[in-house]
Amino acid sequence: MTLVSFPSGATSGSGRVIAVIDDPSGAVVVTDSTPFHPVDHTWPDQPGDTGHLKVDGEDVEIADAVMAARGADGVFAVGAEIPVKRGVDGWEWFVGHRLATPARLETGAVVELAVDASRRAALSRGHTACHLASLALDAALAELWRKDAPTDPLGHPDFEGMANQTSRIRPDGAVDTYRLGKSLRRSGFDPAALASSLAEREAAIDAKLREWVGSAAVSRVVTDGPSITDRRRWECELPEGFVSFACGGTHVDSLDAFAEITVRLDLTDPALLVMTTSVVPGS
Known part of the structure; x- marks a missing residue:
């Protein structure tokens, strides 16, 4: 599960990579904590945050922040592909960061996360x-x-x-x-x-x-x-x-x-x- 700091207004923080999901719209990096606000997959009123992440000195653009969920079978679903509403029992819930360009990220890596504050x-x-x-x-x-x-x-x-x-x-x-x-x-x-x-x-x-x-x-x-x-x-x-x-x-x-x-x-x-x-x- 991802812990979030955006409700307090935070626009920067760090997180440990839980998974990197291959997706046609760009790799989605799931972390255990984040300041990024994700677009809700059931009521997409507010767009997801954009910004950057840094790992090992490399700066990578984040094009979008999205919901991610993992079912009992251990498989992740992202955004509109999530088949259930947020918080349904039997699912784990996370924030994913869709990358604008490819990057080499491994599970367990600690990344610095910065939201486009403006x-x-x-x-x-x-x-x-x-x-x-x-x-x-x-x-x-x-x-x-x-x-x-x-x-x-x-x-x-x-x-x-x-x-x-x-x-x-x-x-x-x-x-x-x-x-x-x-x-x-x-x-x-x-x-x-x-x-x-x-x-x-x-x-x-x-x-x-x-x-x-x-x-x-x-x-x-x-x-x-x-x-x-x-x-x-x-x-x-x-x-x-x-x-x-x-x-x-x-x-x-x-x-x-x-x-x-x-x-x-x-x-x-x-x-x-x-x-x-x-x-x-x-x-």
């Missing part, structure tokens, strides 16, 4: 902004529900939780898609009212995000343990109250990391709301 910071801003935007979206759409619905951590109807189809974090931003289907309408949501007031909803989200950014609230990742499979949560102390929900990604430690967060709502397809979140980093 890219990590931009992805962390994008991920925190994504969560803030989703909470602001819930608040902006709250009056469009005609029935009681499950609520988000701030007590608004959980449009995000009920309608989100995909979420993709990118440096200093994110793109989320929401399905406005029959099940959502049966739950009491009014898509027609959303369509007729889209600009108003977008403005309300931006106003809420300005308020939250101005609060410079504390943001953090809390983890139940050091392994890649231990539960992690994002927490933030917003003016309206404390929020906490499961999240395996990386985040900023304060909302003063932002100068501005804005969103754009798109309903070109009336059955699919697309929210694009953009960040202007703080100074």
Whole structure:
């Protein structure tokens, strides 16, 4: 099992090589510890870290960080080839580092690992902004529900939780898609009212995000343990109250990391709301 230090914000560390897996996209080096955040194979919202490893004076580029798992038969599976969800009993779970170029690495070797810190910071801003935007979206759409619905951590109807189809974090931003289907309408949501007031909803989200950014609230990742499979949560102390929900990604430690967060709502397809979140980093 791989122990991870990225939840605390670490971008450098060392690890012992457990395995080197041949893969068509490049050799994957599995280590017993790492600062690298891997892309999740079941919910690939935040991309894996990139960076470098050093061994015996050789510097090797890491093109991606991925999940790796070993079944009872002792065979490793990597990324999307893993046939089970993370943490399933009977499997061992690791972080793999996909190399951009071939390198000679042996099991047991100790390597120094360095994450591209600038890219990590931009992805962390994008991920925190994504969560803030989703909470602001819930608040902006709250009056469009005609029935009681499950609520988000701030007590608004959980449009995000009920309608989100995909979420993709990118440096200093994110793109989320929401399905406005029959099940959502049966739950009491009014898509027609959303369509007729889209600009108003977008403005309300931006106003809420300005308020939250101005609060410079504390943001953090809390983890139940050091392994890649231990539960992690994002927490933030917003003016309206404390929020906490499961999240395996990386985040900023304060909302003063932002100068501005804005969103754009798109309903070109009336059955699919697309929210694009953009960040202007703080100074």
